[in-house]
């Protein structure tokens with residue numbers, strides 16, 4: 142075990158999330174190659190120095206045989222990761238079904254799936270059963286590795302049933318739960334058939350965290366209205382047991398981006414991109430290809446802008462990076478074809494022999510290429526219909542110290558609460574408003590751009606991912622101590 146500066150063993154933090162921060166590729170029967178993804182959570186937790194972190198989650202691959210499972214567990218152990226093995230059927234029912242087809246759309250105000258609601262109540266129920274079974278499998282792995290004094294931090298909508306499973310196993314375990322998506326208004330949430338069971342389970346945690354104050358408030362209202370529990374300024378109380386509920390807005394590791402911009406390979410990328418798009422303003426969208434991101438609406442707004450501003454047609458380009466995601470879920474497949482159709486139509490309509498107005502890519506970019514792209518962008522267009530936070534907006538701001546480009550941001554992204562004063566906020570459903578904002582952004586004076594950028598840059602570089610993680614984890618540690626003190630008195 143790791144030691145701290147005084148030679149003491151460090152306290153351990155078990156981070157439980159549906160997906161481990163690695164991608165695993167099988168090389169042979171007993172050999173795996175692993176790629177650690179340096180996403181938001183990973184860099185946030187690298188900053189939590191006083192704890193020794195272990196990750197527990199699904200490796201994203203089906204490993205039916207024991208030899209493969211053993212080999213993968215061994216390879217993962219070197220990266221401080223512990224796998225939860227889920228078979229194909231459970232992935233289908235729990236991950237594709239209940240998580241991505243029920244909870245995800247509901248939490249983003251897209252409602253429950255119609256077909257399931259009308260015709261296949263049994264399949265809805267079997268998906269929920271699989272969800273609970275999967276959560277119990279995560280709990281079993283946590284319990285096998287739990288040591289007294291560990292702090293357990295559960296993440297996201299995949300694991301709402303986990304806090305209860307963990308407390309059933311050991312009520313002294315310190316358990317936190319954080320939601321990375323919005324928590325919707327209780328009027329939306331209460332349509333969920335399993336609404337009470339999930340709320341009660343989450344309330345078994347000691348600390349429950351959300352990105353914004355609004356999400357926390359919606360959650361407390363759901364608990365008071367659906368369960369009849371009491372909402373207090375501290376959280377939710379039932380029969381003397383308090384669950385702390387609060388907002389902990391996440392951030393990014395902004396230094397990682399500002400440092401990358403100094404690298405020669407990134408500067409080469411920047412030069413290439415400048416040359417490639419010389420004489421044109423660059424607009425950028427970077428999203429997972431998900432219905433919550435409002436990609437069709439964004440592209441239609443861009444079309445409207447081109448329609449109404451003929452003089453801009455050969456002077457602006459929209460680069461849309463659409464990272465494929467959850468490709469087994471039919472809704473996502475439909476969205477892909479819909480977006481391709483719209484992009485094709487608009488490029489056909491406004492393209493010339495030598496240039497098209499929209500470059501749409503169905504893939505992710507490596508980190509350095511992404512930083513370069515952020516740096517050369519004049520206007521970032523982030524028009525999520527709903528979004529827990531949206532860290533792309535933070536990453537863009539972190540890379541704009543030179544250019545001081547404009548951020549057009551949906552008012553329905555959590556980030557609108559923190560970057561609202563610097564960004565142009567829009568209602569993504571209002572295509573005319575977004576089209577007008579594009580015009581305003583492209584014509585904005587350098588003075589105004591500077592002022593807006595200063596505000597956002599100051600926020601992004603001070604409200605970092607590390608501070609987010611530290612704040613949550615220390616609150617989790619302290620709250621439990623307080624609760625124990627109270628019961629002892």
Ligand code: G6P
Nearest residue numbers: 159160297298321322466467529
């Ligand atoms: C959102 C969720 C995460 C999830 C990510 C990627 O950000 O809040 O929990 O990991 O999307 O989605 P995926 O389904 O590929 O894990």
